[in-house]
Amino acid sequence: MNNPGIQKSPTATGLSALRWPSPWIAAATVTALLVMTPILSVLGYLFHPGSGTWQHLADTVLGDYIRNSLLLMAGVAIGAGSIGITTAWLTSMYHFPGRRFFIWALLLPLAFPAYILAYTYTGMLEPAGPVQSWIRSAFELGYGEYWFPEIRSIGGAMVMLSLVLYPYVYLLARAAFLEQSVCALEVSRTLGCGPWRSFFSIALPLARPAIVVGLSLALMETLADFGTVDYFGISTFTTGIFRTWYGLYDEVAAAQLAALLMLFVFSLILLERWSRRQARFHHTTNRYQALPEQRLGRFNAWLAITACLLPLLFGFLLPVAQLILWAIQTWEQMVDASFYTLAANSFTLAGIAAVAALFTALLLGYGRRLQPTRWLRGLVQIAGMGYAIPGMVIAIGVLIPFGWLDNALDSWMRNQFGISIGLLFSGTLFILLFAYLVRFLTVSLQTVEAGLGKIKPSMDEAAWSMGRSKLDTVRRVHLPLMRGSLLTALLIVFVDVLKELPATLVLRPFNFNTLAVRTYELASDERLADASSAALTIVLVGIIPVILLSMTIAHSRPGHAKPA
Amino acid sequence: MQNQLEVTDLSIQLGGKTIVHGVSLALQSGELACLVGPSGCGKTTLLRTIAGFEQPATGVVRLHGKKVAEAYNSAPPENRGIGMVFQDLALFPHLTVAGNIAFGMHGQPRTAINRRIDELLELVGMSTLRDCYPHQLSGGQQQRIALIRAMAPRPALLLLDEPFSSQDMERREQLVQEVRTILNKDGITAMLVTHDQHEAFAFADSIGVMNEGQLLQWDSAFDLYHRPRSRFVAGFIGQGVLINAQVLDKQTLQTELGEIYGELSQQLPPGSKVELLIRPDDIIHDDQSPIYARVAARLFRGASHLYTLELNNGTRVLCLAPSHHNHQTGEQIGIRLSLAHLVIFPC
Numbered sequence: 001m002n003n004p005g006i007q008k009s010p011t012a013t014g015l016s017a018l019r020w021p022s023p024w025i026a027a028a029t030v031t032a033l034l035v036m037t038p039i040l041s042v043l044g045y046l047f048h049p050g051s052g053t054w055q056h057l058a059d060t061v062l063g064d065y066i067r068n069s070l071l072l073m074a075g076v077a078i079g080a081g082s083i084g085i086t087t088a089w090l091t092s093m094y095h096f097p098g099r100r101f102f103i104w105a106l107l108l109p110l111a112f113p114a115y116i117l118a119y120t121y122t123g124m125l126e127p128a129g130p131v132q133s134w135i136r137s138a139f140e141l142g143y144g145e146y147w148f149p150e151i152r153s154i155g156g157a158m159v160m161l162s163l164v165l166y167p168y169v170y171l172l173a174r175a176a177f178l179e180q181s182v183c184a185l186e187v188s189r190t191l192g193c194g195p196w197r198s199f200f201s202i203a204l205p206l207a208r209p210a211i212v213v214g215l216s217l218a219l220m221e222t223l224a225d226f227g228t229v230d231y232f233g234i235s236t237f238t239t240g241i242f243r244t245w246y247g248l249y250d251e252v253a254a255a256q257l258a259a260l261l262m263l264f265v266f267s268l269i270l271l272e273r274w275s276r277r278q279a280r281f282h283h284t285t286n287r288y289q290a291l292p293e294q295r296l297g298r299f300n301a302w303l304a305i306t307a308c309l310l311p312l313l314f315g316f317l318l319p320v321a322q323l324i325l326w327a328i329q330t331w332e333q334m335v336d337a338s339f340y341t342l343a344a345n346s347f348t349l350a351g352i353a354a355v356a357a358l359f360t361a362l363l364l365g366y367g368r369r370l371q372p373t374r375w376l377r378g379l380v381q382i383a384g385m386g387y388a389i390p391g392m393v394i395a396i397g398v399l400i401p402f403g404w405l406d407n408a409l410d411s412w413m414r415n416q417f418g419i420s421i422g423l424l425f426s427g428t429l430f431i432l433l434f435a436y437l438v439r440f441l442t443v444s445l446q447t448v449e450a451g452l453g454k455i456k457p458s459m460d461e462a463a464w465s466m467g468r469s470k471l472d473t474v475r476r477v478h479l480p481l482m483r484g485s486l487l488t489a490l491l492i493v494f495v496d497v498l499k500e501l502p503a504t505l506v507l508r509p510f511n512f513n514t515l516a517v518r519t520y521e522l523a524s525d526e527r528l529a530d531a532s533s534a535a536l537t538i539v540l541v542g543i544i545p546v547i548l549l550s551m552t553i554a555h556s557r558p559g560h561a562k563p564a
Numbered sequence: 565m566q567n568q569l570e571v572t573d574l575s576i577q578l579g580g581k582t583i584v585h586g587v588s589l590a591l592q593s594g595e596l597a598c599l600v601g602p603s604g605c606g607k608t609t610l611l612r613t614i615a616g617f618e619q620p621a622t623g624v625v626r627l628h629g630k631k632v633a634e635a636y637n638s639a640p641p642e643n644r645g646i647g648m649v650f651q652d653l654a655l656f657p658h659l660t661v662a663g664n665i666a667f668g669m670h671g672q673p674r675t676a677i678n679r680r681i682d683e684l685l686e687l688v689g690m691s692t693l694r695d696c697y698p699h700q701l702s703g704g705q706q707q708r709i710a711l712i713r714a715m716a717p718r719p720a721l722l723l724l725d726e727p728f729s730s731q732d733m734e735r736r737e738q739l740v741q742e743v744r745t746i747l748n749k750d751g752i753t754a755m756l757v758t759h760d761q762h763e764a765f766a767f768a769d770s771i772g773v774m775n776e777g778q779l780l781q782w783d784s785a786f787d788l789y790h791r792p793r794s795r796f797v798a799g800f801i802g803q804g805v806l807i808n809a810q811v812l813d814k815q816t817l818q819t820e821l822g823e824i825y826g827e828l829s830q831q832l833p834p835g836s837k838v839e840l841l842i843r844p845d846d847i848i849h850d851d852q853s854p855i856y857a858r859v860a861a862r863l864f865r866g867a868s869h870l871y872t873l874e875l876n877n878g879t880r881v882l883c884l885a886p887s888h889h890n891h892q893t894g895e896q897i898g899i900r901l902s903l904a905h906l907v908i909f910p911c
Contacts (some may be wrong), residue, residue: 458654461617464641465648466668466717476667480658 025376028367031360032379035438038397039382039389042262045255053253057244064235065257069264071154072161072229072236073219079162080218083311084169085211089199090308092177094294096301102308103174104550109315110167111542113499115227116519116535118160120319122231123326123528125151130322152232161222163315168221169214171549176210177203209278216272223264224390226502227520237261238392238502245396245506255400258393269388320539326532334533343537346514349429350497353436354444354490360437361444361489365452380445387442391435391503398435398507402426432507439503440496444489451485452478488552492545498538566629568593568753569614569721574623576606576613583609585777586623591721591753591770596744598756598768599779602800606777607757611723614755615648616641628720647714647722651729653706655698661685661709662694668717684712687746703731704739711743715750722747722754728763740766761801773797789843791829795909798841803870805881806839809908817906820875821855821899826906841907844870844882849889853898857881859891873899 090096091103109117125131127143135146150156180203193201204211226238237257245254296304327334364380386394406423413421425431455478463473501516508517515534522531569591576584584606591597599607612618614625616638625633627646632639641648647668656664662681669677685691688708698706707727714722724743728736740763747754756767764771765785772782773796781788781797792798798806809819811832817824817840824840832838849871857873860880864887871883871891883899891897 456652456654458650458652459656461615461641462648462650462654462656462713463667464617465615465644465646465714465723467642467645468667468670469642477656477658481656 025367025371028364028376029379031363032376032383035360035383035386035441036379037401038394038435038438039262039385040397041401042255042258042393042397044259045252046259046263048252048256053244053248053250054256057240057253057257061235061240062257065237065240068154068229068234069223069236069261072157072222072234075155075158076161076165076218076222077215079158080166080169081211081215083162083166084171084214085173085204087166087308087311088170088173088177089203090304092174094296094300094304096296096304098305098308102312104547105312105316106170106308107167107546107550108312108543109164110546110549111539112164112316112319113227113501113516113538113542114161114164114221114225115231115501115523116323116539117164117315117319118157118228118231119519119523119528119531119535120322121151121156121160122523124318124322125149154232154234157228157232157234160228161218161225163311165218165221166311166315168217169211172210172214172217173207176207180206209275212275212278213272216268216275220265220268220388223261223268224392224502226390226392226505231523237264238390241392241396242502242506251396251400251403255396258396261390261393265388265390265393269385320536323532323536323539326529327536330529331533334530339533342513342515342518342534345512346498346516349433349436349514350494353433353440353497354493356433356437357441357444357493358448358486358489360441361448364441364445365448368449369452384442384445386439389439391439391500392506394435394439395503395506398431398438398503399426402431402434427509429509429512432504432509435503435507436493436497436500439500440493443492443496447485447489447492448482451482454485455481488545488548491548495542495545498541566593567591567626568595568628569755570624570626570629571610571614572624572626574610574613574625575621576609576618577621578609578618582621583777584613587774587779588623589772589779589782591755593753594748594751595770596747596754596756596768598758598764598771599774600758600761600764600771600800601774603759605774607774608725610774611725611755611757614721615646615723616644645717645720647717647719649710649714649722649724649727651726653710653727655706655710655713657698660695660697661690661701664698664709664713665716667713680716684716687749688712688742704735707731707739708742711746715747715752718750718752720753722752724754724756726758728758729760736760737762737766743767773800775800790905790907792841792907793829795839798907798909802843803882804841804843805879806909807842807879807881808911809838809840811836811838811908817908819901820877820879821901824901824903824906826903829905829907830910832908832910837911838908839911841909842881842901842903844884846901846903847873847881847883847899848902849883849885849897850900851898853900855899856896857883857899859893859895859897862891862893871897873897 087102087106091099091106123129125148127148132143132148135141135148136143139146223237225236226242229236230239230242237260241254241257241261244250244257248254364383368376368380389397402425403423406426409424410421413419459477460473463477464470468476498514499516501520504514504517505520508514513521515538519531519534519538522528522534567590569589571587571589574584574587575582587610589597599610601607609618613620613633616633619636619638620633622635624631625638627644632644656667659667665681665684666677669680672680681694682691685694688711690705690708693701693705698709701709710727711724728739731739744767756764758764758767769784770782771785771788773780773788775796781793783791788797788801792801795806798804807819807821809817809824811828811834812818812823813834814831815825815828817826817828817838819840857875859871860874861872863870863872867887869885869887869889869891871885872880873883874880889897
């Protein structure tokens, strides 16, 4: 034969280093460390000698913070747990009219930030609101002549949080139920256990690790909540931090409260990690089999429909209807040039944060893929923890180091050049964006890593062996394969930033407002109806990732009918 | 003639461990070679170093006379002009069959690319599947696409990293022979890595047996089977047993099966204790023979029977007998040795 034509002959100068440049790894390391700074600087205050304020707090309100936080967690665990498990079980095991609709619709309350739900219900249930007005006119009663539950209470907060957080439990419990071997359940039936006993003695214990994961996610959100408890006047850690910072101007005490709250969060993280490990052992089979959905009789079917409809109704349909009603009544006054400015501010901020988070996630994800050392793996894991940390804590954790940096820079400039540059970072959009990055990097990191995981290392090597450069490989193989994941990462961070309240409230520049903060301000002034346009915008945009999520689930569940 | 691939004294270290020790080998243009060995023997690492995914610690790799790698200094894989077929095939799921094949031919005129795609698809008989996506193809079809994708840019050398291991045994040998035919038609120089010797026999002109990072023997399939140079190769390639023997003179061994004459694989002084390799086909079932052995176990293989025979002193040997020689376990049958070349290893 002839000598095969060599496409690109290796040249003497072609003898170059094969490995990706290590500046890449250095950049990933620096980024990971930067993202960790707020968490570390707050944790550092655990070892800080307490100020006088701290002693005062410890003597007076700290007990309340701890008790209320624990009570709230208990209430949400029971509320979100029972709703989530019941709806997950019904939709995965039984066949009843509307089941396919409920499978995805039950996720809709995720679109509601808890504080918006709280404002909406307060407006609906207050004495002058539609519900009490109707009661008075229907029963010809005067105000105060009948008993009516007070929504602005810790019980009310439990209900609000449970209604928006149960989808976490629902999602994970449903996935666990679907993964269970049908055989295990059938064996239990042949051994003489009825459906109820099979559920409690087989299905529930097998799904327990997944349920605990869902619950710990819901409880992390509960600890992070600021808007609801602030509006309901419940003293918890987040409101306490806010008050100590802005009321007492004591940054040490605020940071110490934040550090204490972090300890609560960390125990939840440990619980979650541990449960995820357990879940692997509880995985009974890799064979997916369509669950034989049992048809329910007429009466039971109605029960099941009711059980699925109630959380959807109270967690989404009713409050959305109320918001729409209010928006129709008030939009003429509320939707004006300043509203568009608000929306533009929010969307710009969310857009920039989403892009920044995506690029950071790509940097870390690629760093970890190219150099899977223990060091980088650990760093990336810690950098991806932000989502568990309450926005209020991150706000404090961002303010403290940047405040220190600002002061140091300023005094250095004054000493060296005799000019004062003022505070460079504090009170700028930059530190707000940085806080968003710290908090929401988790989301984009997970999505990017999932996307990268789908690209086998051999695909890179195949591309290289066919004469493609590394950049070319990224452009022609990675990008097309990851496009979906990248868009998802952008979208989810975008919506999360749009909904974020406490960090925005604390870190926003003077005179800079967003939809979330404006909603909070109007609600605080008891202008609940006026807040509806901004609130409705947030909720409607929030529906997009929920739809995406339900589509992902529909496609990722092997051996099971796709929900319509 | 210049060697297409020349590997000289190549050692490779990974994570501080030496995986490959001083391997040298050469492939001529159009030659089909195979590296075979148990898993973990370093064969895949050697292949990946030739491809450019790993770097050698010592030694030189030359492709078509040009040095592409020496100690910790190597050309990146994209500059080597090699093709590689991966164990998991690594087809790009977002590209069609044609897109996958064209991937390595960038920079060529569109018409030339299309002509080559058509030519290769015709070669493997898949012309109608040009616009399919990988997930629409069967396993065997995916394999062929992965193969012609690597062949498309006419690489100086094609490397195949156990690409058949996901196929079931029956399909495998047929597929390997198909691939061999395709490569021969296109005049490609190729090296396959596998742990399956039958795959190696079906594929290669020359085969290297590797163990623990060393290339033990580089030979034709026939010589590996009949003239193994080490106990490992004798045991790894084909079936067989080693029986005790003693050297009587330059051409004679004393064994439990009597005196045997033949050409000794190595010369040892008379009286030396050695072990003699006996293949199942070296023992002929012969009812006239004075030597008897008891059937200890039997395996029906369709065209033949593989008997495990026990000699009087307890030594067990294998015997391949035609299928119609049907003997029961425990029966005594007559055997004789038929050996021309005596493979011996000193004790």
